[in-house]
Amino acid sequence: MQYPEAKEKFLQTWGTLGSSWGISRSMAQVHALLLISPDPLSTEEVMEELQISRGNANMNIRDLMDWGLVFKELKAGERKEFFRAEKDIWKVAKQIIKERRKREIEPLFSVLEDIKQVEGDKNNRKHQELIKAVTNIEGVVEKADFALEKAIKLDENALVGALFKLFK
Amino acid sequence: MQYPEAKEKFLQTWGTLGSSWGISRSMAQVHALLLISPDPLSTEEVMEELQISRGNANMNIRDLMDWGLVFKELKAGERKEFFRAEKDIWKVAKQIIKERRKREIEPLFSVLEDIKQVEGDKNNRKHQELIKAVTNIEGVVEKADFALEKAIKLDENALVGALFKLFK
DNA sequence: TCTAACTTTCAATATGTATTGAAAGTTTAT
DNA sequence: ATAAACTTTCAATACATATTGAAAGTTAGA
Numbered sequence: 001m002q003y004p005e006a007k008e009k010f011l012q013t014w015g016t017l018g019s020s021w022g023i024s025r026s027m028a029q030v031h032a033l034l035l036i037s038p039d040p041l042s043t044e045e046v047m048e049e050l051q052i053s054r055g056n057a058n059m060n061i062r063d064l065m066d067w068g069l070v071f072k073e074l075k076a077g078e079r080k081e082f083f084r085a086e087k088d089i090w091k092v093a094k095q096i097i098k099e100r101r102k103r104e105i106e107p108l109f110s111v112l113e114d115i116k117q118v119e120g121d122k123n124n125r126k127h128q129e130l131i132k133a134v135t136n137i138e139g140v141v142e143k144a145d146f147a148l149e150k151a152i153k154l155d156e157n158a159l160v161g162a163l164f165k166l167f168k
Numbered sequence: 169m170q171y172p173e174a175k176e177k178f179l180q181t182w183g184t185l186g187s188s189w190g191i192s193r194s195m196a197q198v199h200a201l202l203l204i205s206p207d208p209l210s211t212e213e214v215m216e217e218l219q220i221s222r223g224n225a226n227m228n229i230r231d232l233m234d235w236g237l238v239f240k241e242l243k244a245g246e247r248k249e250f251f252r253a254e255k256d257i258w259k260v261a262k263q264i265i266k267e268r269r270k271r272e273i274e275p276l277f278s279v280l281e282d283i284k285q286v287e288g289d290k291n292n293r294k295h296q297e298l299i300k301a302v303t304n305i306e307g308v309v310e311k312a313d314f315a316l317e318k319a320i321k322l323d324e325n326a327l328v329g330a331l332f333k334l335f336k
Numbered sequence: 337t338c339t340a341a342c343t344t345t346c347a348a349t350a351t352g353t354a355t356t357g358a359a360a361g362t363t364t365a366t
Numbered sequence: 367a368t369a370a371a372c373t374t375t376c377a378a379t380a381c382a383t384a385t386t387g388a389a390a391g392t393t394a395g396a
Contacts, residue, residue, distance in 0.1 A: 006286035118174035150331040
């Protein structure tokens with residue numbers, strides 16, 4: 001396999017991975033492109049490389065910046081904006097976890113708390129089952145959230161080490 | 169808030185959560201319905217409750233069974249099939265992690281290994297950057313995979329406890 | 337202030353994915 | 367062997383989401 005094919009495969013793989021985790025395919029592809037680019041790229045270059053429109057390129061780059069995965073870089077004497085990705089994948093993973101915690105876990109909690117306030121016959125089986133499920137979910141989400149919060153404060157080897165010791 | 173509204177909110181919330189994690193909205197909704205149902209439900213009942221077609225109900229129930237989250241239950245004297253969901257949410261989480269590891273991490277590894285076999289000028293910067301990125305990703309995925317494999321062998325409290333101790 | 341270089345927005349449109357419903361398939365009982 | 371009860375499949379279709387591209391907005395320098 002030659003470079004162009006390998007590169008294409010990488011872009012596809014990262015895109016597919018992203019879309020199976022609820023991240024838009026082309027946002028993941030733009031990210032992939034920046035991950036393997038030795039130098040920062042301009043919007044034009046992203047458009048050219050991925051064969052996508054200006055609007056699409058611009059919006060995905062912007063979203064990647066909102067996620068804290070991509071940064072704007074200015075070149076001396078150039079008016080154009082250039083973009084580079086964080087390349088340390090453990091930092092990338094931590095950043096994604098951090099963002100998803102903020103975007104999803106917090107709102108989820110607030111909805112679950114709402115639902116638990118359901119009024120009505122406390123002896124009704126459906127009513128009980130709903131409250132039971134919601135309470136159970138809250139417990140697991142709370143613990144998973146705690147685990148993730150701690151995990152992203154560690155470096156990758158410390159995390160592996162800690163879990164390893166539990167099974168030695 | 170009365171029961172019907174709370175139930176609706178729960179179905180919506182679980183559906184949205186699912187779709188933001190790459191699981192189809194109605195598969196998540198069928199799952200939610202079974203999670204709060206005191207008794208196993210038939211395909212007919214699922215269709216009725218969620219206002220979806222027979223094909224849709226059947227296919228999502230089947231997918232949920234493939235994921236190991238829902239089980240077939242036969243009632244004495246009834247020809248129809250009934251379905252119940254695993255209600256222990258920690259077990260549900262572990263099962264989802266187990267399935268995703270199998271479905272996604274293993275194939276991902278094999279593609280990344282392929283890409284690393286790229287031929288050509290080892291001194292080319294783009295070439296180097298691609299190999300660097302892929303190698304880096306493999307390292308993180310390997311460690312995350314190990315961490316998850318271990319985590320799902322623990323009960324939820326042991327996991328929290330282990331991480332807690334690291335920060336005491 | 338004006339203009340050229342560049343970025344952002346957004347209504348129109350394309351594309352991929354989910355959903356339907358009826359036909360085909362299967363199972364069980366008689 | 368037949369028929370009724372039930373499940374599965376899949377081509378057609380609906381729907382949500384991603385994508386386009388041109389117009390509007392912004393910025394920096396002359």
